[in-house]
Amino acid sequence: MTTPQQATPAASKRKLPPGAIKAYIASLTGTSLEYYDFAIYSVASALIFPKIFFPVGDELVGLLLSFSTFAVGYLARPIGGVIFGRLGDKIGRKHVLVVTLMLIGVATVLIGVLPGYAAIGVAAPAILVLLRLAQGIGVGGEWGGAVLLSSEFGNARKRGFWSSAAQIGPPAGNLMANGVLALLAATLSTEAFLSWGWRVAFLASALLVVFGLLIRLKLEETPVFKAIQAHGEAPKAPIKEVFTKEPRALVAAALSRICPDVLYSLFTVFVALYATKQLGMTTGNxxxxxxIGSAFQLFLIPAAGALTDRFNRRLVYGIATVATALYIPLFFLMIQGKSVLMLTIGVVIGLALHAFMYGPQAAFITEQFPARLRYAGSSLAYTLAGVIGGAVAPLIFTALFAATGNWYLIAGYLAVAAVVTVIGLAIGRNPQTQEEERLLQAAHA
Incomplete structure (x- = not known):
């Protein structure tokens, strides 16, 4: 892997566009809302929805039906990637991102006020599925645009840092969601929480939506898209062009996402099951x-993105991927003594490794595609990889553990995911900023 090209004097002296900071914040708030919703919905799917929307008499059946609505959100993401990815390359990043943020936020708030099965019968779970579908479609179009919003306002030679704004969403969303849930649990009785308290967690997302909209509506279109429009280079059929002209870029970008997704599912979902059921630790532990691991990620993710602006992006990403495969067996050995301290240290290290893949991931994915196809290509890679990565990982972890009763196959699963991601990095390309510089220079000429 070669090192990135050195910045030209003109590029290094380029001033930061006035909207760059606002774009960074706008990108961060959108993905934070996405993962706030993810965390709140996952808890509600397990504890609330089986009782409120699927009271079928059999607790297991109700739980499975509830989890099916959770999966709908993942399955709907590629639809959003196609719809909004196409629009983002045709009409612009800003307008699409306003729509996706409103779609996610309105659907989440409506879930918070949706009557239960006891009030409106089968219409309740049917509407819940439709709202979850709307959330998934919105999320499918949100990520690619959020990344471009921050990175195309910033210096292209520092894309690792600027595009990391969207990547801070998972830890920020998790921290906010758990903070809201902890506050509700501390102030409400179990009966009150089941009756109406859970709705407060969904309604609270309206605050993020309003804040995000206020910023996004005041932003101008990104300089890169303005330049594309000025030159008449906007594609007529971006989705078709991605599949016909950029298949290698699509495969590389999608494969690069597999290991980070699987690793994140391990440390935020499966570890909770393993530590409580197998090791006898408490959910609070x-x-x-x-x-704690998520709090560290708030700083590590942008730091990792910035690091790959100074050193080869694929190399840093690849080192973190290989380190992940080697670390997972060590992690499980560390926690066999049932020490809360070792569990905490182990999870923090695991999420730190995730940060060093996830931080530069947005930059790596977007720079695989030419600027005129960047929204469609990035959205497709992100959403398609999510279906075969993060969406199924918790189910695979659970099945492997149930079949063997130990962690060996789980470590093997992570190793396979790491190999897949390394392959994606190997066939991908290093940052190329000449195209953007040409567009921007011509636009200012």
């Missing part, structure tokens, strides 16, 4: 470890 596990949640505390995850929250």
């Amino acid at each position: 596990v949640l505390g470890a995850i929250l």
